[in-house]
Amino acid sequence: MPPTLLELRMEGDKLLHYTMKQLVTISSGSILIIIALFDKVFKTPKWKVFVGIAFVGFLICILGSLNVMRTISLKMGVAYQEPRTGKHQKTEDRIYPITYYAYLVAIGSLVVFVIRNLS
Numbered sequence: 001m002p003p004t005l006l007e008l009r010m011e012g013d014k015l016l017h018y019t020m021k022q023l024v025t026i027s028s029g030s031i032l033i034i035i036a037l038f039d040k041v042f043k044t045p046k047w048k049v050f051v052g053i054a055f056v057g058f059l060i061c062i063l064g065s066l067n068v069m070r071t072i073s074l075k076m077g078v079a080y081q082e083p084r085t086g087k088h089q090k091t092e093d094r095i096y097p098i099t100y101y102a103y104l105v106a107i108g109s110l111v112v113f114v115i116r117n118l119s
Contacts, residue, residue: 016092017072020065023103027058027065030110034058042117050113057106064099068092 003011034051045051071092 013072013075016096017069020069020072020099023065023099024062024069027061027103027106030107031055031058034110037114037117045113045117047113047116050109050116054106054109054113057102057109060102061099061106064095064102068095068099071095 034055038045038051
């Protein structure tokens with residue numbers, strides 16, 4: 001018997017929750033790397049604005065990921081309102097892309113900062 005739409009959505013939510021958890025972990029570690037770079041490695045850093053962009057991007061990523069994980073967790077304990085229609089909460093649709101692009105901008109800014117200061 002093939003899985004129902006509800007079962008497929010629940011499995012998708014589990015995967016999204018796992019992805020968000022990984023983004024929180026990576027972003028938190030990246031913030032620690034930023035702190036270490038400023039504290040120990042680069043005494044007179046150039047292009048500090050990229051560090052600010054990276055820091056804000058990682059914070060947005062962490063907050064967005066936590067919001068999506070909270071939404072998924074609340075939804076797992078409650079039956080979906082309309083399980084046959086395939087509708088889901090709009091929170092994930094709005095916050096996931098913001099979280100994803102904030103992470104990409106943050107990691108890109110951090111890479112530019114490190115490359116500029118190593119040369």
